[in-house]
Amino acid sequence: MDELIYALKEQIIDALNLEEMTPDEIENDAPLFGNGLGLDSIDALELIVLLEKHYGIKLASPAEGKSIFKSVSTIAEYVEKNRKK
Amino acid sequence: MITVLATNITSPLGMTTEQNYQMLKSGRSALKRYEGWCGVPEAFTASLFTDEQREALAVEGCSRFESLVVRSVREALTHAEVDVTDERTVFILSTTKGNVEMLPAEGSEGYLHPGETAAKIACQLGFTTQPITVCNACISGVSAQLLAHRLISEGRYDRAVVCGADCQSAFIVSGFVSFKALSPDECRPFDIERIGLNLGEAASTIILARTSVAAEGKREWQLVRGCTNNDAYHISAPSPQGDGTYAAIMATLHEGDRERLATVSVHGTATMFNDQMESKALQRAGLSEVPLSALKGYYGHTMGAAGVLESIITMRALDDGLILPSRGFEEIGVSGKVTISNQMQTTGKQSFLKIISGFGGCNGALLFTRTEGEGNEAPATPQTVLLAQTHSVRITPSALEIDGQPMETSAEGKALLTEIYKSRIGGYPKYYKMDMLSRLVFVATELLLQQEGKAPGNGQAEDGQVESGQAEEAVDRAVILFNRTSSIVADRQHQQTISDAEGFFPSPSVFVYTLPNIVTGEIAIKHGYKAETSLYILDHKDNHIMDSVVEASLLQSDTQSVLTGWVDCEDENKFEAEIRIITKNI
Numbered sequence: 001m002d003e004l005i006y007a008l009k010e011q012i013i014d015a016l017n018l019e020e021m022t023p024d025e026i027e028n029d030a031p032l033f034g035n036g037l038g039l040d041s042i043d044a045l046e047l048i049v050l051l052e053k054h055y056g057i058k059l060a061s062p063a064e065g066k067s068i069f070k071s072v073s074t075i076a077e078y079v080e081k082n083r084k085k
Numbered sequence: 086m087i088t089v090l091a092t093n094i095t096s097p098l099g100m101t102t103e104q105n106y107q108m109l110k111s112g113r114s115a116l117k118r119y120e121g122w123c124g125v126p127e128a129f130t131a132s133l134f135t136d137e138q139r140e141a142l143a144v145e146g147c148s149r150f151e152s153l154v155v156r157s158v159r160e161a162l163t164h165a166e167v168d169v170t171d172e173r174t175v176f177i178l179s180t181t182k183g184n185v186e187m188l189p190a191e192g193s194e195g196y197l198h199p200g201e202t203a204a205k206i207a208c209q210l211g212f213t214t215q216p217i218t219v220c221n222a223c224i225s226g227v228s229a230q231l232l233a234h235r236l237i238s239e240g241r242y243d244r245a246v247v248c249g250a251d252c253q254s255a256f257i258v259s260g261f262v263s264f265k266a267l268s269p270d271e272c273r274p275f276d277i278e279r280i281g282l283n284l285g286e287a288a289s290t291i292i293l294a295r296t297s298v299a300a301e302g303k304r305e306w307q308l309v310r311g312c313t314n315n316d317a318y319h320i321s322a323p324s325p326q327g328d329g330t331y332a333a334i335m336a337t338l339h340e341g342d343r344e345r346l347a348t349v350s351v352h353g354t355a356t357m358f359n360d361q362m363e364s365k366a367l368q369r370a371g372l373s374e375v376p377l378s379a380l381k382g383y384y385g386h387t388m389g390a391a392g393v394l395e396s397i398i399t400m401r402a403l404d405d406g407l408i409l410p411s412r413g414f415e416e417i418g419v420s421g422k423v424t425i426s427n428q429m430q431t432t433g434k435q436s437f438l439k440i441i442s443g444f445g446g447c448n449g450a451l452l453f454t455r456t457e458g459e460g461n462e463a464p465a466t467p468q469t470v471l472l473a474q475t476h477s478v479r480i481t482p483s484a485l486e487i488d489g490q491p492m493e494t495s496a497e498g499k500a501l502l503t504e505i506y507k508s509r510i511g512g513y514p515k516y517y518k519m520d521m522l523s524r525l526v527f528v529a530t531e532l533l534l535q536q537e538g539k540a541p542g543n544g545q546a547e548d549g550q551v552e553s554g555q556a557e558e559a560v561d562r563a564v565i566l567f568n569r570t571s572s573i574v575a576d577r578q579h580q581q582t583i584s585d586a587e588g589f590f591p592s593p594s595v596f597v598y599t600l601p602n603i604v605t606g607e608i609a610i611k612h613g614y615k616a617e618t619s620l621y622i623l624d625h626k627d628n629h630i631m632d633s634v635v636e637a638s639l640l641q642s643d644t645q646s647v648l649t650g651w652v653d654c655e656d657e658n659k660f661e662a663e664i665r666i667i668t669k670n671i
Contacts, residue, residue, distance in 0.1 A: 017594070019517035041322055045264060045593040053590045061265055 056084030223443030226392020240465030277418030285385030327366025353379030364421025382412030
């Protein structure tokens with residue numbers, strides 16, 4: 001799980017161009033949207049692409065992503081259960 | 086007021102305005118479901134030309150997009166006596182992506198950017214003046230008509246041939262797929278069950294002139310006035326209360342106009358956010374009782390054509406005393422109070438409002454009215470306000486100049502922009518999310534505003550927030566930019582994400598920047614600018630045309646100042662930004 005979490009953080013930094021951040025600066029349970037990393041609606045869509053590209057998981061709509069994209073931990077849990085690759 | 090001389094709609098439903106109107110009147114649509122189209126894995130519904138229609142439209146020596154424009158303009162010209170070779174006639178093209186389906190995988194040999202495409206078409210049609218291409222995402226068709234109105238009102242030209250067009254391709258469809266914006270079924274504007282938009286292809290031409298041609302007592306359509314602005318909210322989401330659309334409507338409607346409105350031709354894309362936002366704006370503007378015309382259920386979203394096409398259909402229906410049914414609508418699904426119906430309605434009123442919104446935060450409104458032609462000429466109303474330039478910034482891959490003074494820099498190309506950002510700006514992580522064109526204009530703008538003494542320098546704006554005093558002061562500043570290569574760097578990047586069937590992962594954060602006007606939205610958001618934001622594409626840096634466009638905008642609107650200039654970014658090592666601030670009333 002720790003490995004997956006670290007990989008996810010790297011993938012998120014890369015996909016969302018969080019240039020000035022390192023994986024260690026993202027807390028596992030900190031909110032990604034709102035006050036956390038301050039991500040927006042395009043970032044949410046980009047996270048959907050990330051899940052499909054790296055883990056073969058297809059989400060139909062951003063609404064589905066809402067509970068999944070709460071924090072890096074919640075994404076990792078979802079990926080663990082649903083990954084196809 | 087500017088007179089409508091002639092129109093054309095070339096769409097999968099017909100090759101003339103009349104054919105199109107008759108099809109709509111009988112309830113027809115060309116929307117069709119496509120599966121596995123051009124390598125796009127997701128099923129979607131769209132209004133596309135058939136192979137037979139494509140063949141019939143083809144013009145020798147022209148691409149599919151160019152042929153479509155040539156056909157539409159030629160047909161419109163058969164309805165009006167307009168000398169296109171006259172130096173008082175201008176050709177204005179409205180498109181979001183022009184020839185993009187022909188973008189080669191590598192190099193750009195033989196590829197025509199939108200301004201070059203416009204020049205080729207203008208030449209083919211016999212125009213002798215420099216054409217202007219408007220590239221303001223979804224509102225382009227309204228922007229283009231407003232530009233024509235302003236240039237004619239300023240006395241720069243007597244006639245304008247405005248054509249809006251776009252062709253659909255895997256490039257565009259995949260981008261909308263990545264935004265999860267497409268409905269697999271026919272779209273349902275303003276409906277509770279709406280889940281997204283349909284795309285469409287069409288060309289649509291409107292010929293506008295200073296001179297009224299109607300015989301005495303005969304009525305003709307006139308473009309009264311209009312407004313475009315930015316809501317400075319987000320590059321791909323509208324302000325939830327419809328602030329931009331509301332402001333555009335309020336600036337466009339004067340006293341007495343509301344009572345004369347037969348209908349409001351809405352954007353009505355059938356996305357959750359757009360229709361909801363429009364309903365809020367319409368209610369706030371006191372238009373809850375005016376019946377809406379939502380036409381996307383017939384044509385889908387025809388992008389660069391939409392603002393022109395939907396204006397023309399609404400005019401033609403009102404000629405018949407009709408408001409067309411909003412096809413696809415059944416049950417209201419927006420919280421702002423509006424009047425919308427899927428039934429044909431009759432009206433005796435003779436005016437309508439066209440509203441539209443697009444990515445990059447832009448919004449627009451136009452007021453059309455049908456009046457008795459007086460057979461005489463509307464005088465040009467050139468304004469005599471003095472304009473003054475304040476500061477300037479120039480950036481090339483190896484140099485930075487502020488107010489004409491060379492600055493010391495060490496990096497080159499793309500790295501130079503990041504060097505400037507880090508050493509002189511900072512505090513705005515969004516910089517790293519921007520495409521090359523936006524980065525270029527962003528750093529140039531920040532330096533320009535530092536000169537103006539308003540933008541906080543490095544270290545003073547740690548949270549990237551705009552100081553409130555500054556935002557208030559800047560509300561009436563426009564951003565009007567020009568270039569040649571549109572959004573070519575982002576275009577290539579997006580194309581790479583869809584070039585391989587195994588690795589088909591279109592990225593929304595890349596695709597959004599393939600709309601070159603996003604850069605104007607980035608500037609508006611950062612600084613709270615809520616006046617016009619426009620991106621024009623020319624085939625070369627033509628200072629005379631650039632000055633004409635900027636002056637017409639400044640003088641024919643309430644805008645007090647404009648941030649403007651040439652901002653071209655062909656690749657990471659070939660770019661140029663030369664921007665300045667021009668103010669009036671100094």
